[in-house]
Amino acid sequence: MKPISRSLWPQTAGNYICSSCIRQIRRQHSNYTRPSSTPQIYDIVCVGGGPAGLSLLSALRASPTTAALKIALLDSQSLAPTRSFNLPPTQFSNRCSSLTPSSVRFLVEIGAWKHVDHSRVQAYEEMQVWDGVSGARIEFDWPAEQGEKRTIAYMNENLNLTSALLRRIEELGGVEVLDVQRVESIGLGEESEEVDLRGWPLVRTDKGREIAARLLVGADGQNSPVRDFAGIGSRGWDYDRVGVVATLELEGESWPKTAYQRFLPTGPVALLPLPGKYATLVWSTTPALAARLKGLSAKDFVGMTNSAFRLSTVDLAYLHQMPEGQKEELEWREQHSHFNVDKIPGRIVGVQEGSIASFPLKMRHADTYIGERVALVGDAAHTIHPLAGQGLNQGQGDIESLVKTIKYAVEHGQDIGATMSLEPYNAERYAANNLLLGVVDKLHKLYAVESGPLVGLRSIGLRAVNGLGPLKNFFMEQAAGTATKLL
Numbered sequence: 038m039k040p041i042s043r044s045l046w047p048q049t050a051g052n053y054i055c056s057s058c059i060r061q062i063r064r065q066h067s068n069y070t071r072p073s074s075t076p077q078i079y080d081i082v083c084v085g086g087g088p089a090g091l092s093l094l095s096a097l098r099a100s101p102t103t104a105a106l107k108i109a110l111l112d113s114q115s116l117a118p119t120r121s122f123n124l125p126p127t128q129f130s131n132r133c134s135s136l137t138p139s140s141v142r143f144l145v146e147i148g149a150w151k152h153v154d155h156s157r158v159q160a161y162e163e164m165q166v167w168d169g170v171s172g173a174r175i176e177f178d179w180p181a182e183q184g185e186k187r188t189i190a191y192m193n194e195n196l197n198l199t200s201a202l203l204r205r206i207e208e209l210g211g212v213e214v215l216d217v218q219r220v221e222s223i224g225l226g227e228e229s230e231e232v233d234l235r236g237w238p239l240v241r242t243d244k245g246r247e248i249a250a251r252l253l254v255g256a257d258g259q260n261s262p263v264r265d266f267a268g269i270g271s272r273g274w275d276y277d278r279v280g281v282v283a284t285l286e287l288e289g290e291s292w293p294k295t296a297y298q299r300f301l302p303t304g305p306v307a308l309l310p311l312p313g314k315y316a317t318l319v320w321s322t323t324p325a326l327a328a329r330l331k332g333l334s335a336k337d338f339v340g341m342t343n344s345a346f347r348l349s350t351v352d353l354a355y356l357h358q359m360p361e362g363q364k365e366e367l368e369w370r371e372q373h374s375h376f377n378v379d380k381i382p383g384r385i386v387g388v389q390e391g392s393i394a395s396f397p398l399k400m401r402h403a404d405t406y407i408g409e410r411v412a413l414v415g416d417a418a419h420t421i422h423p424l425a426g427q428g429l430n431q432g433q434g435d436i437e438s439l440v441k442t443i444k445y446a447v448e449h450g451q452d453i454g455a456t457m458s459l460e461p462y463n464a465e466r467y468a469a470n471n472l473l474l475g476v477v478d479k480l481h482k483l484y485a486v487e488s489g490p491l492v493g494l495r496s497i498g499l500r501a502v503n504g505l506g507p508l509k510n511f512f513m514e515q516a517a518g519t520a521t522k523l524l
């Protein structure tokens with residue numbers, strides 16, 4: 038039988054504790070064994086050194102109010118590849134994200150943006166989005182009367198961002214980095230002669246470290262162990278879709294820096310600009326079609342990606358069934374297809390070796406972002422379909438809000454781990470993220486319909502938005518993360 042911490046006994050007026058209470062406590066903490074020695078104690082322990090976790094630590098260290106907090110970072114993976122990220126200008130990582138101007142403003146404020154390699158970042162000012170079935174189109178570009186064009190988003194490799202954040206953390210110092218250490222279990226601390234850690238999360242790693250946290254932050258991605266520890270449920274569904282990603286090379290030295298997205302019945306396919314003649318592909322499709330795409334030769338994979346932006350959905354379905362020869366088939370079919378070359382991406386001529394990969398797509402939302410001495414941020418709190426390129430940006434919004442909340446607690450002498458202190462963070466972020474998750478989920482479902490009245494209705498909607506300046510501007514402000522009032 039595993040020992041149960043004394044501090045976990047329910048507080049009773051007398052000494053009697055009913056046996057069902059004892060069983061319940063044992064069930065809840067069955068993976069927890071009593072610590073062998075006094076744990077190390079931190080104000081904040083962040084589990085997860087992805088974009089969300091590293092942004093949190095940079096922001097906390099950059100602020101004079103929170104710089105004195107004792108902080109540790111835990112990640113199961115090595116941060117060495119992040120630290121040494123240095124690809125030649127002709128090669129790009131296949132994991133890229135569009136950063137909104139709002140996210141970039143935050144990164145500038147915390148001093149991390151200056152460490153990003155700007156020669157690897159591509160801003161874009163226009164988006165072309167169209168319905169693959171009806172051809173209805175919406176063109177997002179800033180109206181001439183607003184003067185100079187504004188950036189909608191910045192395409193950037195995730196590693197370019199995380200390496201910059203890590204450099205910023207190392208520049209500021211003061212964070213104990215424990216990488217290559219997986220969280221094995223999280224239990225509750227107890228009272229000893231030296232210190233009373235009752236109610237504090239106690240993290241045990243696979244390397245035998247024991248760490249107590251005044252506030253434990255789960256920036257540990259979709260399968261968050263911190264969320265499990267806190268007993269916070271996470272609801273949603275798998276889309277039965279995967280996102281196929283690749284780094285592509287386009288014809289010519291350079292091409293218009295526009296983002297293109299075509300909604301196909303199997304899911305949207307997007308081509309997003311990178312510097313020079315490069316672009317990144319995110320093609321959401323069924324696992325079966327993704328497996329076929331990944332099994333093609335480089336030449337035919339290129340043929341399929343060109344087809345995805347050019348051919349009818351019927352032609353495309355036919356090409357998907359072919360074992361090989363997609364490049365030649367496209368060349369033949371193109372002669373009989375009609376498309377406006379000014380509104381589709383330039384011709385793709387190559388795919389970077391080893392860059393084709395796929396990720397399962399899902400929607401999840403935690404029931405709450407906070408618990409006693411626990412806060413969730415980034416994908417640990419919410420996972421969104423990538424069609425609007427908002428997942429990482431939502432995480433940046435979480436971090437900005439959580440750091441503001443922690444600062445307020447420090448300034449007012451509050452306990453930073455208390456649920457009461459964390460409540461403003463949950464209040465500010467939960468509803469906003471929930472709205473975006475809902476809209477993106479509905480968009481995915483709306484465009485998965487291949488025929489029937491919905492196709493006509495959604496095309497009317499798309500054309501109407503395209504024709505209504507203020508409404509279109511509103512959507513652009515949303516996409517750029519600089520939401521302003523509609524009128």
Ligand SMILES: Cc1cc2nc3c(=O)[nH]c(=O)nc-3n(C[C@H](O)[C@H](O)[C@H](O)COP(=O)(O)OP(=O)(O)OC[C@H]3O[C@@H](n4cnc5c(N)ncnc54)[C@H](O)[C@@H]3O)c2cc1C
Nearest residue numbers: 085087088089113135220257258280415416426428429430
């Ligand atoms: C195909 C695709 C395209 C996308 N495009 C965009 C886009 O254009 N724009 C955008 O904003 N977002 C985009 N996203 C979403 C974005 O990639 C994620 O939202 C973002 O990477 C999540 O960051 P995070 O730090 O919250 O989590 P993660 O990046 O998942 O980091 C979690 C960290 O926790 C660590 N960890 C996990 N478990 C443990 C454990 N037990 N012990 C210790 N450490 C642990 C992991 O090692 C990892 O480092 C896209 C996603 C996909 C799949």
